[in-house]
Amino acid sequence: MSTLSYAMSDSMTMLRRNLKHAQRYPAMTLSVVIMPVMMLLLFNYAFGGALGAGIGPAAEGGAGGEYIDYVAPGIILMTATAGAVATAVGVCVDMTEGIVNRFRTMSISRAAFLTGHVLGSLIQTLIAIALVVGVALAIGFRPNATAVEWAAAAGLLALLTLGLTWLSAGIGLVSKTPESASNTPLPLTFLPFLGSAIVPTDSMPTGLRWFAEYQPFTPAIETLRGLLMGTAIGNSAWIALAWCVGLTLVGYLWCRSAFGRTSTR
Numbered sequence: 001m002s003t004l005s006y007a008m009s010d011s012m013t014m015l016r017r018n019l020k021h022a023q024r025y026p027a028m029t030l031s032v033v034i035m036p037v038m039m040l041l042l043f044n045y046a047f048g049g050a051l052g053a054g055i056g057p058a059a060e061g062g063a064g065g066e067y068i069d070y071v072a073p074g075i076i077l078m079t080a081t082a083g084a085v086a087t088a089v090g091v092c093v094d095m096t097e098g099i100v101n102r103f104r105t106m107s108i109s110r111a112a113f114l115t116g117h118v119l120g121s122l123i124q125t126l127i128a129i130a131l132v133v134g135v136a137l138a139i140g141f142r143p144n145a146t147a148v149e150w151a152a153a154a155g156l157l158a159l160l161t162l163g164l165t166w167l168s169a170g171i172g173l174v175s176k177t178p179e180s181a182s183n184t185p186l187p188l189t190f191l192p193f194l195g196s197a198i199v200p201t202d203s204m205p206t207g208l209r210w211f212a213e214y215q216p217f218t219p220a221i222e223t224l225r226g227l228l229m230g231t232a233i234g235n236s237a238w239i240a241l242a243w244c245v246g247l248t249l250v251g252y253l254w255c256r257s258a259f260g261r262t263s264t265r
Contacts, residue, residue, distance in 0.1 A: 014116020018090070019123065032086055032128040035189070036079040037135050043075070043198060044068045044139060051199060072141040073225040074197025077217065079132045080161040081192060083125030084168035084185040091117050091172025092181035114169055114255050121165045122158070129157055143228040153227040159244040160220055164188065166251025173258040192217045196225075216243040 043051070044067065052067030091114075094100055100113060133141075145153065168185050175181035194211060195201070195218035201209050212218055219239040226233035 012116075014112045015119045016116075018116050018120030021090070021120075029086065029124050029128065032079065032082045032125060033131050035082050036075050036128075036132045039078065040072065040075045040132065040136060041139070043071050055199060055203075066140060066142075068136070068140045069142060069229055070225070071198060072136040073228055074192055074195070074221045076129060076132055076136065077157065077160070077221055077224055078189065078192050078197065079129045080125055080157055080164055081185075081189045081217075083121060083128060083161060084164045084171075084188050085182055086124065087117065087121040087165050087168040088172040088175065088181040088185050089178050090121065091169050092175045092178050095173060096177065114259060117172075118162070118165050118169055121169075122161055125161045125165070126158060129161075144230055145228045149227045153224055156220065156223060156227070156240065156244070159241070159248070163244045163247030163251060166248055166255060168251075170251055170254035170258055173255060191215060192221065196221050216240075216247070219243065 048067040048071070052070070055067065055070060094113070094117075143150075168188075171184045172181050175184060194208070195215055196212065197217070201212040201218065204212055219236040220243065222231075222236040223233055223240045225231050226236070
């Protein structure tokens with residue numbers, strides 16, 4: 001068996017380990033779902049009337065659309081950012097509890113530990129995204145996407161989740177405690193609020209509008225909204241893909257470097 005085959009086999013073993021942990025301790029996975037669902041309910045039922053009237057039909061994802069059709073794509077994307085916290089905590093717990101030192105004494109591929117965590121977190125987050133989509137549909141979200149557009153939207157969310165997962169795995173590697181690992185990724189969770197998730201960027205003050213338009217989540221939100229609701233995408237898709245690839249590459253290289261430097265804690 002080749003080195004690559006051993007690495008893939010070890011990674012699948014680590015993936016099964018992490019998925020079993022998720023089954024035994026579902027609280028972290030549920031927390032990934034609960035916050036976006038609460039935001040979806042809050043903005044739809046508490047603020048939807050005022051915000052929807054201010055945005056106007058032209059920006060609400062289709063002719064005569066409700067505010068839920070505008071806000072749902074942004075909240076769905078926020079689920080991917082919420083998954084970053086769970087990834088960082090999971091990696092940090094393994095690092096601080098000493099299990100990694102035991103793995104290092106065994107004949108296990110060095111890449112398997114992080115690959116298993118990343119793939120496990122990716123699967124859990126995508127399941128959480130599907131659950132949030134289901135809630136959005138239940139409370140009135142009505143996308144007009146075709147099957148191809150749904151597939152493209154799923155691909156974008158998966159790629160963004162992969163990038164954020166590698167980045168949050170790096171946070172988990174360098175964090176000293178699970179508490180710090182859970183706090184550090186929180187800005188990622190709320191960054192979509194400073195984009196076009198809740199209101200269009202052209203309604204913001206000049207300085208904030210500039211930040212909102214050039215931060216990584218706005219092009220991803222606009223692309224997702226365009227795919228699901230038929231609004232204009234422009235060059236947002238290419239910018240979103242570039243951000244996703246960049247986040248994945250930076251996160252992966254950071255993880256390799258940080259994991260190589262870690263020693264017994």
